Amino acid sequence: MxxxxxxxxxxxxxxxxxxxxxxxxxxxxxxxGNHHLFQPLLYQVATAGLSAPNIAAPLRQILRRQKNATVLLxxxxxxxxxxxxxxxxxxxxxxxxxxxxxxxxxxAYFGRDDWAPHAPGLKTLDDALEIRRRILTAFERAEAEDDPAARAAWLTFAIVGGGPTGVELAGTLAEIARHTLHGEFRRADPRRARVLLLEAGPRVLSSFPEALSDKARRQLETLGVEVRTGVPVKAIDDRGVQLGEERIDARTVLWAAGxxxxxxxxxxxxxxxxxxxxxxxxxxxxxxxxxxxxxxxxxxxxxxxxxxxxxxxxxxxxxxxxxxxxxxxxRGITPPPFRYRDFGNLATIGRMAAVVDLHGLKFSGLLAWWFWLAAHVLFLIGFRNRLVVLIDWAQAYWSYQRSARIILGGDRDA
Known part of the structure; x- marks a missing residue:
């Protein structure tokens, strides 16, 4: 055959x-890898909202009943x-x-691959676990730090790139700092964390209509995110970023720009x-x-x-x-050309905040958030994953807690 x-x-x-x-x-x-990954929820693993197996499934398990398919690693x-x-x-x-x-x-670091060790991107489960480790470790380092300036640097998070991934990371990070970790630290107040979203273009979520982009920015700012647009990042190192003429001391920088x-x-x-x-x-x-x-x-x-x-x-x-x-x-038949059916764009910003563009039907806020949640649960692979994600999200909604706050892997140098 x-x-x-x-x-x-x-x-x-x-x-x-x-x-x-x-x-x-x-x-x-x-x-x-041996698994299929539901990438749209990868940021949830990176921000400790979901465990890795909840958004992935072994390829052999998915195709186990398909006798004409063999999986090779x-x-x-x-x-x-x-x-x-x-x-x-x-x-x-x-x-x-x-x-x-x-x-x-x-x-893609636009020719600056030397930025990669200081600003990890988010494409795989390994990336998500590394980002989660850096985020959670930053709060631990801030708690152990005596110098106020050094503590502030550990509590500063910079996300480069204002697309859906950057917006989702920024909004969730703000929620973690303001709600999830509140009351758990004695020396460093997580609510004083500074979350910056840095976008070189004129607005965040540039693939959305401008009205929804503006609403997304306002929702981010309501959550406590500082949104900077129109100024490209000039340099990134292990101590922070250079934004135009401004130096920002941030010990955690995340890449969502390309x-x-x-x-x-x-x-x-x-x-x-x-x-x-x-x-x-x-x-x-x-x-x-x-x-x-x-x-x-x-x-x-x-x-x-x-x-x-x-x-x-x-x-x-x-x-x-x-x-x-x-x-x-x-069968000896020439297939017709491929035609893409565009169902619209969705992006979540944080708790009860999202934007939806469904070809003329544009809405944001709580209704958009529920729509985003339902769509993502529906498209997850496997009944177990759908059920577990629903339970985890329901628990997080009522308690503000995140179920996967475990630091894995080696720590980076201070």
Whole structure:
């Protein structure tokens, strides 16, 4: 049977594998991790609201009843398109008849990769656990600090980037400082924590209508977040950030400002866009290689004159389409071009605060927050995850407590 290799167990890869259930093909799903991750709630793990298993599920468990699918743990080191072969990092090779690249994106520091150790981004569970460790450790260091200036630096948190991830991190951090940790420390008052959201552009949530962007800013400021727009970050080190001419002493800096496509795209030898994504054909194939599909954050495509965004719904739709396209090819049918259906944008800001844009239906505040909550619970994989997340959120709503405040991993130097 034809061998379909899928690189990446995210939304695009997993939805493609599911769409091929029962098809006369052999599927190999290859991923560096053994789990599918629900990335929209990754910030909840980073801010101690949810435990890692609550937003992830083992790929083998998800596909255990799909007899034509095999899951392999591994990392692609090189793609050889002409030979239809993948070279893996451990020396193995994998031949394919049809290939789907859905390996996602990584952090982009705009040429300043030296900032990465001081300002971690949020793309994986490892990233989330590292950010959680830094946040919780900062409050512990502030409690142990005698010098007021040093204590203030430990209680200053700077988030670079005013997109959905940056807004969600900033709002949740403010809630942790004002409510969750109140009364637990004796020397350092968490309510004196300073949370800054730094955006180089003119406004936060630039993908939303301006009215909703303004509401989001006001909601953030109500929570106690300092929003700075229009001034790019010039430098980041282990002691803080340089914002224009202003130096901000912040011992915890988080990066939410940019993403870059997986470097695997460069092996294909085809044109890439400025973010390193593959400029795909209307059927999501690579120019000159109709046997190679690209989905999710790795694909650059215009639909009806607008770029398809790198969001979970788009990746799911691409995955389902590619599964259907492969089925069509097996029957000798040319699949129609991919069409993206945009369901709108959602972003949460904090407790009972969110913004929603559903194509003309725009609202914010408590109603938007409930809508955001319901949508995210609905799209989680697995009944157990949905139930546990609902219980954790209900407990956090009534008590302001967060269920995963455990510091894991080694501490960084003071």
């Amino acid at each position: 034809p061998h379909v290799v899928i690189v990446g167990g995210g939304f695009g890869g997993l939805w493609a594998a599911r769409a091929l259930r029962g098809a006369p093909v052999r599927i190999t799903l290859l991923d560096r 591994g990392e692609v080191a090189k793609i050889e398109p002409d030979a239809r072969r993948l070279r893996l990092a451990d020396g193995r090779s994998l031949d394919y008849d049809q290939l789907l690249l859905a390996s996602g994106a990584t952090h 993403v870059a496509a997986s470097p695997l795209a460069r092996d294909l030898g085809v044109p890439l866009d400025r973010a390193g994504r593959v400029i795909v054909q209307p059927d999501l194939t690579v120019p000159g290689h109709p046997e190679i599909f690209v989905a999710g954050d790795l694909a650059s495509l215009q639909c009806e004159g607008k770029p398809v965004p790198g969001v979970a719904p788009a990746a799911k739709q691409m995955g389902r389409y590619i599964g259907g396209a492969i089925r069509a090819r097996l």
